[in-house]
Amino acid sequence: MATTDTMPPIAPPTHMPSSLSPNNSKITALVSVADLATPSNDVQFDASKHLQFTPPSKVHTMKELGYSNDVGVSHIGVSEPFPLFSIEAIQQMRQEILSEEVWAKYRFSSNLAQCQLRGFAAECAPFVYDAWRSPEILAIVSKVAGIDLVPSMDWEIAHINISTPPDAHKSKSNVSQDDEAPIVDWHTDSYPFVCVTMLSDCTNMVGGETALRKGDGGILKVRGPQMGCAVVLQGRYIEHQALRALGTTERITMVTSFRPRSPALPDDTVLTTVRPVSDLSELYFQFSEYRLEILEERIRAQLKIMRDRRCARRGFDTKGMKRFLSKQEQFLVQMNREIVDVEKVIKGFTDDSHLISEELKEQAKKRARVGTE
Ligand SMILES: [Fe+2]
Structure with missing residues (x-):
């Protein structure tokens, strides 16, 4: 177990970054x-x-x-x-x-x-x-x-x-x-x-x-x-x-x-809470890169399944292919939904779509109302 009593005192700063707001x-x-x-x-x-x-x-x-x-x-x-x-x-x-x-x-x-x-x-x-x-x-x-x-x-x-x-x-x-x-x-x-x-x-x-x-x-x-x-x-x-x-x-x-x-497992990642607090260009690049890599791997795996069946002189698996395609359609729809147009992203503001329960959404709304009154 880590102990904390060996931590030396933290020295005072020699300078402040210019981005620090003086009134904060x-x-x-x-x-x-x-x-x-x-x-x-x-x-x-x-x-x-x-x-x-x-x-x-x-x-x-x-x-x-x-x-x-x-x-x-x-x-x-x-x-x-x-x-x-x-x-x-x-x-x-x-x-x-x-x-x-x-x-x-x-x-x-x-x-x-x-x-x-x-x-x-x-x-x-x-x-x-x-x-x-x-x-x-x-x-x-x-x-x-x-x-x-x-x-x-x-x-x-x-x-x-x-x-x-x-x-x-x-x-x-x-x-x-x-x-x-x-x-x-x-x-x-x-x-x-x-x-x-x-x-x-x-x-x-x-x-x-x-x-x-x-x-x-x-x-x-x-x-x-x-x-x-x-x-x-x-x-x-x-x-x-x-x-x-x-x-x-x-x-x-x-x-x-x-x-x-x-890559075979679901990736339920959303960007809801991070979009407003990110360099969007960087976030969207990295999100797109790994999601497309997942898709790349899944397509390779599906191609192998398809080719192996053919080598074994089996018929084309229509149902299997349609299942695969539906899954990837959903994957791409979700991905496209998360890449919100840059001009629609409000910097520093996350709405309540990250909350699951109705009760919490209602509480958040109440707090917002109190805040504006
Ligand atoms: Fe958290």
């Missing part, structure tokens, strides 16, 4: 405890040194969460937090993520979350990038998830959520609605699986759980991970929210998204 006091306050400097590139990811994996004490199956067998791509719904990275790995990741270049180029905010860093890993964070693409990490995440997974795409390697606590000096009656709001509101993820890793010291943290909506409408709260620990969640199919944490100066989580490795 909460984020500026957070940055004041972070070292926004140029990271050192001399630490390379080494699984034997930087992983500190212990299997989760429990995984909750979809069945235990009240979902029927046909929901999701795996029978696993969510894991309890488990140790994943060493403290040295977390320190290196923080250095790369809290760098001037990342904050200047890759910072996004939306109606769902105030401060996110997205899409930076391939260009600015080699350690983070290599870690999430390493065979060792993929084997661990796949084992916990109960299905062989790969990162959804480079753009989704190490999405970062950053939050600051409510002002510690406020009395309870003065805590605003904004302060009590969850860090990330109710949503389903765009990708089949996520692995959420804690990058902050949570020794004194109260709260900070992930709340999951069960099939029967009940709520399961999964404890928030400690620094270096992770939670694996089939977030595309389970509505969830990150609850606010008290007693910490910052809460930085790293979310990497995954999809099934096998």
